[in-house]
Amino acid sequence: MIFGVLANATIVPLLVRFLYDPNxxxxxxxxxxxxxxxxxxxxxxxxxxxxxxxxxPAMIYLLDHSCPTKESPNVVYVLHLIELRGRNSPxxxxxxxxxxxxxxxxxxxxxxxxxxxxxxNLDSVTVNAFTTITPLKLMHDDICTMALDKQTSFIILxxxxxxxxxxxxxxxxxxxxxxxxxxxxQAPCSIGILIDRGRIQKLMKPSSSSSFSIGMLFLGGNDDRxxxxxxxxxxxxxxxxxxxxxxxxxxxxxxxxxxxxxxxIEMLKDVKQNNGVLGNGCDIKxxxxxxxxxxxxxxxxxxxxxxxxxMIIGRRYGVESILLTGLSEWSEFPDLGVVGDLFAxxxxxxxxxxxxxxxxxxxxxxRD
Numbered sequence: 001m002i003f004g005v006l007a008n009a010t011i012v013p014l015l016v017r018f019l020y021d022p023n024x025x026x027x028x029x030x031x032x033x034x035x036x037x038x039x040x041x042x043x044x045x046x047x048x049x050x051x052x053x054x055x056x057p058a059m060i061y062l063l064d065h066s067c068p069t070k071e072s073p074n075v076v077y078v079l080h081l082i083e084l085r086g087r088n089s090p091x092x093x094x095x096x097x098x099x100x101x102x103x104x105x106x107x108x109x110x111x112x113x114x115x116x117x118x119x120x121n122l123d124s125v126t127v128n129a130f131t132t133i134t135p136l137k138l139m140h141d142d143i144c145t146m147a148l149d150k151q152t153s154f155i156i157l158x159x160x161x162x163x164x165x166x167x168x169x170x171x172x173x174x175x176x177x178x179x180x181x182x183x184x185x186q187a188p189c190s191i192g193i194l195i196d197r198g199r200i201q202k203l204m205k206p207s208s209s210s211s212f213s214i215g216m217l218f219l220g221g222n223d224d225r226x227x228x229x230x231x232x233x234x235x236x237x238x239x240x241x242x243x244x245x246x247x248x249x250x251x252x253x254x255x256x257x258x259x260x261x262x263x264x265i266e267m268l269k270d271v272k273q274n275n276g277v278l279g280n281g282c283d284i285k286x287x288x289x290x291x292x293x294x295x296x297x298x299x300x301x302x303x304x305x306x307x308x309x310x311m312i313i314g315r316r317y318g319v320e321s322i323l324l325t326g327l328s329e330w331s332e333f334p335d336l337g338v339v340g341d342l343f344a345x346x347x348x349x350x351x352x353x354x355x356x357x358x359x360x361x362x363x364x365x366x367r368d
Contacts, residue, residue, distance in 0.1 A: 033153050033189040034360040035229040041071045044233075045152040048078050049143060050110050051176060055158040058196040058353065060117050062156065062310075065212050067236040068124035076118075077150050078129040079143060080110045083136055083175070090138070095129040136175055140182035148188045154230075155187055159195040159336075161344065166198070169346065180335050184315075184358055190226055193315075193336060195344050195354040200309065214242045215308035215352075217301075217339065219323055220264040223314030226359035228267055231312045235282040243285045244271050245304065249322045250292035294327040301342050305350035313339050315358040 038044065044066070048059050068074035084090055095111050111129040118127040128150075132142045147155055160176035163169055184191060216231040218224050228244065235242040246268060268286075275286040291297050305311070315337035324338045331341045340356035342348065 032360070032362060033151065034226055035153055035190055035233070036226055036359070038153055043073045043075050044068070044154070045075045045150060046077070047143070047147050047150065047152045047155045048076060048114075049081055049155065049157050050078065051081050051158060051173075053110055054162060056110055056113050058194060058200045059156060059158070060113055061200050062194060062355070063125075064117065064121075065234055065237050065240055066230075067233055067240075068121060070123045073124045073126065074121075076114065076125065076127045077146060077152065078111060078114045078127060079146060080129070080131040081139055081142075081179075082131065082133045083139070084133050088133075090135070091131075091133040092142075093131040093133075095131065136179070139179055140186060143179075143183055144186050144188060152189050155183065155189060155191045157183060157191065157193050159193055159344065161195070163197045163351070177333075177335065184317075184335055188360070190360045191358045192230070193340070193356045195336075195340075195356070197353055198351045200353045210239055212237075212240050212310070213308045214240055214310045214312060215304060216242060216244045216312045217304075218244055218246045218264075218268070219314070219316065219321060219339070221260060221314060221316055221319050222359045223316050223319075223337075223357055225263065225267045225314075227312045227314045227355075227357035228271075230355075230357060232271075232282070232284075234312075235284050238283075241283045241285075243287060243308070244268070246286065246288045247297065247300065247323055248288060248290050250290055291323050293322065294325040297323050297327070297339075298342060301339075302348065302350075305343065305348060305352045308352055311343060311352055311354045313337075313343070313354065313356055315340060315356050317358070 035044075046063070046066075048063070050056055050059060063074060063076060066074060095108065111131070114127045114129055118125050130146070132139070134142055143155065146152075157180050158176065160173045160180065161169065162171040162173075180193060214231060214234060216228055218228055231242055231244070234240050271284055271286050275284070289300055291300060316339060317334065317337045319337075327338045327342070331338055333341045333344055336344055336356045340354065343350075343352070343354040343356075
């Protein structure tokens, strides 16, 4: 009798805690909220998270080249994140375009540029801005709750490293790193982590060219298909020139076909068949590269990195591939996946900016 009571009081709670982690599933959705399954000519709801004014220009530049139109507008939710210090109570502020409140003016500098972006695209962009002042341990809850409530399909997060305009490393924020990892694990929709290494800042200068060169490195899988969907959407913008680089493992050339490969082939079909122009005047180039090991993949990445203003890649966390053999052991940033880690490495002599995409993790028997 006594042993039974002790078992119920100690062992059972431990087993429940081990087998069930509510925080990792609390925000997961049974509803599909990603870019791949977004219907054509419907609004794209995006949640943009910013910590400092340095995050803002690259975020707006990315949004501006996502090709919002009157038929397929962008609804942008901006969340300015501030760490709550001391014993004060959390604060949540909903901003307004014509806001003049003195109490909120210190928070508004990160918000004004987004309203200016909206003003330049009145028929195709709507901006809703908020500031949250909350403890670090609760910050991911605010982000995931807003994404769930606003039914967003995509969250954009800034990377935790900051580079100066000359390409040197300026700052590293582990708080942002931990926050991003929590969101990657719990978000109810797809996510993109934006690594700004200075190239976008250079493009924003008045003297820079109006064209925007994007490279999309496609290895295959859910995250890469999601990343390609975003790249295709951006390619609708006449200023954008997109190159899809399909990296194929040498063994995959020997008629070995898996279901995931079938999905990849279908996703790439229109790009391959219409190499050069993909409907609506999109400027898209398709290239195939073959690799048989991780070392060759590194060599390829180093050879192409400086050829683009932005690289879009899938996170592919935990996905095994001969293309990445041996690379995971040296990975410094699990939040970026192996390929994203290579682009964020100090060993890469490039200022190319990178968007690392993770497709939504749904609650179903196939994905969780």
